[in-house]
Amino acid sequence: MADLIVQDVVKRFGRVTALDGMSFEVREGEFYCLLGPSSAGKTTMLRAISGLEQLDGGRILFGGRDMAAAPIQGRGIAMIFQTFALYPHLTVRGNFTYPLERAGLPAQEIRTRVGEVAELLRVGHTLDRLPSTLSGGEQQRVAIGRALVRRPQLLLLDEPLTNLDAKLRHDTRAEFKRLHRELGMTMLYATPDQLEALTMGQRVGVMQAGRVVQVDTPRNLYAAPQDTYVAGMVGSPAINLVPGRIQRRDGAFAVDLPFGTLPADAWRIHLSGGEPVLFGVRPHDVLLGHHPARGPAFTATVHLTEPLGDVTLLDLDVNGAAMKMALPEERALGIGPGMPIEVTLSAADVHLFHAETGVRIA
Amino acid sequence: MASSAVVAHEIRSEGGFLAWLLAPQRRGPLLVAPALIVLFLMNIFPLLWSFGLSFYNYSAKKRDVPDFVGLRFFERVITDPTVWERFKTTAIIVSSSVLAQLVIGFLLALLFSKQFPLRRILLMLVLTPMMLSLVAVGVFFKLFYEPTFGLVSQAVAMFTGDRFALLGTPTGAIIGVVIADAWMWSPFVMLLVLAGLVSVPKYLYEAAEIDRASAWRRFQTITFPYIKSLLLLAVLFRTIETFKLFDVVYILTEGGPGSATETIGVYVYRLAFQYFRTSQSAALAYIILFVVIVLTSLYLYAVNRRAQEVD
Numbered sequence: 001m002a003d004l005i006v007q008d009v010v011k012r013f014g015r016v017t018a019l020d021g022m023s024f025e026v027r028e029g030e031f032y033c034l035l036g037p038s039s040a041g042k043t044t045m046l047r048a049i050s051g052l053e054q055l056d057g058g059r060i061l062f063g064g065r066d067m068a069a070a071p072i073q074g075r076g077i078a079m080i081f082q083t084f085a086l087y088p089h090l091t092v093r094g095n096f097t098y099p100l101e102r103a104g105l106p107a108q109e110i111r112t113r114v115g116e117v118a119e120l121l122r123v124g125h126t127l128d129r130l131p132s133t134l135s136g137g138e139q140q141r142v143a144i145g146r147a148l149v150r151r152p153q154l155l156l157l158d159e160p161l162t163n164l165d166a167k168l169r170h171d172t173r174a175e176f177k178r179l180h181r182e183l184g185m186t187m188l189y190a191t192p193d194q195l196e197a198l199t200m201g202q203r204v205g206v207m208q209a210g211r212v213v214q215v216d217t218p219r220n221l222y223a224a225p226q227d228t229y230v231a232g233m234v235g236s237p238a239i240n241l242v243p244g245r246i247q248r249r250d251g252a253f254a255v256d257l258p259f260g261t262l263p264a265d266a267w268r269i270h271l272s273g274g275e276p277v278l279f280g281v282r283p284h285d286v287l288l289g290h291h292p293a294r295g296p297a298f299t300a301t302v303h304l305t306e307p308l309g310d311v312t313l314l315d316l317d318v319n320g321a322a323m324k325m326a327l328p329e330e331r332a333l334g335i336g337p338g339m340p341i342e343v344t345l346s347a348a349d350v351h352l353f354h355a356e357t358g359v360r361i362a
Numbered sequence: 363m364a365s366s367a368v369v370a371h372e373i374r375s376e377g378g379f380l381a382w383l384l385a386p387q388r389r390g391p392l393l394v395a396p397a398l399i400v401l402f403l404m405n406i407f408p409l410l411w412s413f414g415l416s417f418y419n420y421s422a423k424k425r426d427v428p429d430f431v432g433l434r435f436f437e438r439v440i441t442d443p444t445v446w447e448r449f450k451t452t453a454i455i456v457s458s459s460v461l462a463q464l465v466i467g468f469l470l471a472l473l474f475s476k477q478f479p480l481r482r483i484l485l486m487l488v489l490t491p492m493m494l495s496l497v498a499v500g501v502f503f504k505l506f507y508e509p510t511f512g513l514v515s516q517a518v519a520m521f522t523g524d525r526f527a528l529l530g531t532p533t534g535a536i537i538g539v540v541i542a543d544a545w546m547w548s549p550f551v552m553l554l555v556l557a558g559l560v561s562v563p564k565y566l567y568e569a570a571e572i573d574r575a576s577a578w579r580r581f582q583t584i585t586f587p588y589i590k591s592l593l594l595l596a597v598l599f600r601t602i603e604t605f606k607l608f609d610v611v612y613i614l615t616e617g618g619p620g621s622a623t624e625t626i627g628v629y630v631y632r633l634a635f636q637y638f639r640t641s642q643s644a645a646l647a648y649i650i651l652f653v654v655i656v657l658t659s660l661y662l663y664a665v666n667r668r669a670q671e672v673d
Contacts, residue, residue, distance in 0.1 A: 047568075050572055051571075051572075052568050052571065052572070077572070078572065079569075079572050081565055081568075081569060083563070083565050085563075085565045085566055085568070085569035087566060087569075087570075087583055087584060088566075088587070089583065089584075089587035089588075090583060094583075098570075098573050098575060098583070099572075099573035099574060099575075101574075101575065101579065102574040102575070102576065103574075146573070150573075
């Protein structure tokens with residue numbers, strides 16, 4: 001019932017087009033993430049769904065009902081803001097009961113619901129305090145509680161982790177997954193952080209300049225990004241893109257790269273030969289040493305090492321092409337700047353994109 | 363260069379009053395001294411002197427040597443039914459004027475918290491009365507209310523055919539004074555409230571909208587808490603100021619008709635400079651000062667609380 005369907009939505013602010021024919025669908029009970037950089041229109045999209053923004057085109061259907069005419073209050077939608085937007089002059093309890101005031105519920109029911117939410121989010125001890133006296137994490141949980149207390153059919157989350165520190169973000173990611181599992185509610189989550197989108201979303205819609213460019217599960221987005229934009233948005237550290245050209249030799253296709261040649265026969269049905277391409281390989285798919293079974297090996301010079309704890313990033317110069325690789329920390333021991341090393345590109349995990357359009361070749 | 367340094371050194375070592383006076387450590391105090399002297403002669407000395415006078419029997423018109431009478435004039439002032447009458451008049455004018463300023467200032471602030479065409483120009487116009495001198499405002503309104511050719515009288519005459527003297531009746535005179543004072547000071551209240559309104563984060567209203575709160579609830583739980591302390595400041599500040607109301611009343615009505623608009627400020631003036639009961643007026647002035655000090659402490663307390671809230 002609670003399917004959310006967004007069709008060709010357009011929203012302009014003066015001469016700026018924030019949403020430019022945005023379309024996507026969220027299934028009932030789904031945890032759906034909108035992933036995009038900060039000006040892609042994520043917040044505008046959520047605000048349009050909640051009713052805070054009027055549409056300039058397209059329509060939004062929720063549970064089969066066109067939302068354009070529905071008043072904000074009647075939409076059965078709750079929203080968690082990036083700033084939390086707690087009412088500073090009301091206690092935590094006051095914040096919880098606020099959305100219930102108009103519902104005409106008996107006092108007993110309100111008490112029960114506040115108790116439930118407080119327990120679910122472990123903020124029972126703060127009920128009589130003002131939001132300003134709470135820690136960031138507690139404020140966040142109160143904001144979630146205020147959204148949940150109404151038992152909305154759809155929960156919109158607008159970058160709710162941006163204002164938290166790294167440790168709390170990690171904990172709260174787990175918290176959101178737990179809430180989604182326990183409450184089974186439809187959740188639409190906007191974030192600029194690919195890690196949040198990939199870890200929490202059942203499906204992720206990648207946004208670019210006011211539209212959704214690719215929708216898929218996190219695994220598929222990572223394995224088969226449809227263009228260089230999505231490839232760059234998903235995965236950290238970002239994918240290596242090296243310019244190359246397709247060559248046809250003895251009936252077989254290969255990619256000519258600054259540092260050598262890579263067989264490209266797997267993509268032969270899409271190729272004609274001679275076209276310039278962008279060759280993409282994720283830092284995790286650059287392997288240390290010689291692995292004939294996985295793919296061809298090249299010699300590279302180490303520029304810089306960035307130890308991140310469990311993983312070490314290496315900035316490589318592969319015959320003039322800059323590339324990053326990620327190594328488990330213990331394997332990077334003894335590798336330092338200036339050293340020549342041998343790397344293998346895992347042929348099964350490389351990507352080819354058209355150089356001009358950035359679209360995936362296969 | 364070297365020789366001038368030597369000369370300077372000689373002057374200093376030779377001493378002399380001027381050199382002593384211009385020594386570096388004395389320059390700061392020296393520069394402040396003229397202002398301090400003027401302040402003492404024009405403010406502090408008269409203040410203390412008049413305080414002293416309030417314990418003596420003295421009139422500025424007579425050349426008698428003042429005799430010490432202790433608290434007699436304070437007693438006389440406090441037991442004087444006229445004083446209480448004037449206090450009552452002042453209270454009526456203060457409370458109606460401050461109330462009017464609050465309501466008008468608040469509504470103006472609500473209006474100007476929104477964006478609309480010509481907002482900046484209108485805002486400047488609305489703020490103008492506050493910048494005018496009290497005397498100018500008094501004269502303006504005296505001309506407005508003037509029964510023969512004043513605007514108010516002519517406007518009323520269009521409907522009734524009769525000229526209209528607003529200041530002719532006791533109630534009318536009070537209303538006239540209140541209108542003038544409120545016209546002048548509502549913009550001040552508006553500025554304070556406006557500052558509070560723009561400090562309310564917009565996302566709170568959006569959250570409240572999604573939370574289905576009614577307009578009244580939004581005002582009560584979001585807007586009002588943000589402007590509450592500023593409203594209190596406005597009330598106190600305007601009460602203190604209006605309590606001392608003199609100029610506008612004196613120019614508009616001179617306290618009349620009868621003594622209908624004779625505020626405590628006007629009464630002190632009469633005691634001191636028309637009846638020349640210098641000591642008695644000094645005693646009354648000090649009682650007023652005391653009231654104002656009490657109000658001011660309340661005001662400062664409110665300011666501090668506001669500062670803490672903002673932190």
